[in-house]
Amino acid sequence: MNWTTYAEGFAHIASEIVGKDKEGTSNPSHLLVSDLDxxxxxxxxxxxxxxxxxSHENGFGLVVATGRSFVEARRLVRDWDLPSPLAWITSVGSEIYIERDGELVLDDxxxxxxxxxxxxxxxxxVLRDFPGLTPQSACEQRAFKRSYVAASCRVAAAVExxxxxxxxxxxxxxxxxRLLDVLPIKAGKAAAMHHVASFFDMPVGHVFAAGDSGNDSDMLGACENAILVGNHAAEVAELANRPNVYVSRRNHASGALEGLLAHHRAQRMRARQLAEVAI
Structure with a gap:
């Protein structure tokens, strides 16, 4: 991608930021909070x-939860022609952008x-010149995030x-x-997911979460209806043993959809069984 193409794309995204998204469910009955990459x-x-x-008006609204910055997340959603999210959890759960009065704004x-x-x-x-730790570029350093490249998981443990x-x-x-982020103790994808769910007055059981890597771990662990896509990284493989986690056979978006439908189907089955017992 050359500079002109990138600049034109950036300008298009910037113009969208102040406009209202046209797609998606504005009053969802369920939320899917999903990683992007x-x-x-x-x-x-x-x-x-x-x-x-x-797009079938089934009551599901999309919320993205990514390690990327807001602008980069917008670019990726646009490049992949994904549905317009109702809210954006960005920078590893250290920022939330949500629509208020027709505009997407940082959630103060x-x-x-x-x-x-x-x-x-x-x-x-404290982390200056820390062995095995290299700061990422300035654009990756956010108000509530410090980002580095770590030589190994042992370095991450030493930093902690x-x-x-x-x-x-x-x-x-x-x-x-290799990616290491330092966040406020109250931040992270799980905390941001709960905050967004509360904003939409969403019952806990109506929230679904999908991910594939280590920065999704807290979110998947905290969600009743968690989904590990088939192409998940080895660093989150242990989550497959948890009862709240569905491990998809399919990869990427197909895996997220498979898990969402599987959890939803199981919920309806349990509701039907309870109704039969009540009768």
Whole structure:
């Protein structure tokens, strides 16, 4: 992709940010909170099936939960022709963008909630020149996120221990065998998922979550209806043993759709059984 193409795409996304999304369910009865990279992306035909499902007015609304920044997430959704999300959980659950008065805006209430105890300057100081840890580019450093490339999972464990020893309360998220993010202790994809669900007055049982990697772990562990797509990373394989997690046979968006339908079908079956007992 050359600079002109990228700049034109960026300008298009920026113009969309202040406009109201045209697709999707504005008053959903269920929410699917899903990672983007390699969970919804990866297979064009799978995306088409996933999009057809959400367009059938079945009450499901999409919320994306990604490690990417808001602008980059918007670009990816546009490039893959995914349905327009009702809300955007970005930067590993350290930011939420949600529609208010027809515009997508940063959720200040969530920002205030996770700001408690956050000390980014102290983190920068403590982790400077840390062995095996390299800061990512400046654009990846957010108000509530410090991002690095780590040489191994052992480095991630050492970072967590160093922060603890220094009395710094923070979450360390390691994913894709090399990416390390430091977040406020109250942040993360799980916390953001609960915040968005509360915004939509969504019952816990009506929230579904799909993911494939380490930065999805807290979200999948905290969701009653969790989905591991078939192409999930080895770093989250242990989640397959949890009763709330459905492991899809299919990959990418097809796997997310498979898991969503499987959980939904199981819910309806349990409801039918309860109704029969009541009779």
């Amino acid at each position: 390699n969970t919804l992306t990866g297979c064009r035909s799978g995306v088409a099936r996933f999009k057809r499902f959400l 209430a969530y920002a205030r909630k996770i700001a408690d105890g956050w000390a980014p300057q102290k983190i920068d100081y 221990q160093r922060l603890h020893d220094e009395g710094i309360s923070a979450r360390v998220v390691f994913s894709h065998e």
